[in-house]
Amino acid sequence: MIRRLWTLSVHTRAFLRRYMPTNILLDAIRTRRGLKWGVPAILLAAPYLLAASTFTTLIAAGGPGWLNLLVFLCLWNAMKFIIMGPVSLILLGRARLREGAAARAERRTMAESAEQAT
Template sequence: MRAAIGLHNLLQYAPTNLLLRWLRSRRGLKWGIPFMLLGATYLLTAALLATWLQHGGPSWLNLLVALGIWNGLKFLAFGPISLIRLGVIRLRESRQRKQSSSAHLTV
């Protein structure tokens, strides 16, 4: 159990996880759709590496193929999620602005 917790904590500092953490922030949500291109790039790279493997490439490339697929899917899935989260946040901010402006008018 401790090993799993340690591995989870270590993976929080992986470059793609740091980038996704920034993308989940209020400032980063607007970049969700453009970063789907990064996901597509990861998947394309994984496909090219898999082709190389099929034609006699070194077997350690399997790790890079799996990593490319995993990271690609993370970024591709986050694009639509970021749009939904951004819409919810903007709606909430709009409601707060309306409430604060109506409170100033009634006082």
């Protein structure tokens, strides 16, 4: 039973990761080329927060209860984009440090091989 639940959760996660627009966008931001877009991606949280506010107003005015699911979904997506901004800055810093270290090591290797050639 636990095995089936685990398998179902793995397949659900893979489906959501592959086909949901926010997950696709966040995966693109996590690439080396996309890290620079992490901070502007925080701005995408604003429409989600506005939608959650609108749905909450509709619920308070006597709307259907299933709108609570949309409120949760909007808040969840807004939180993902808000968190991705600082995370992308940290990942970008790490990538630049790694690239700088690799460039220094390459220059050092080139200098050593030039010294040995003379």
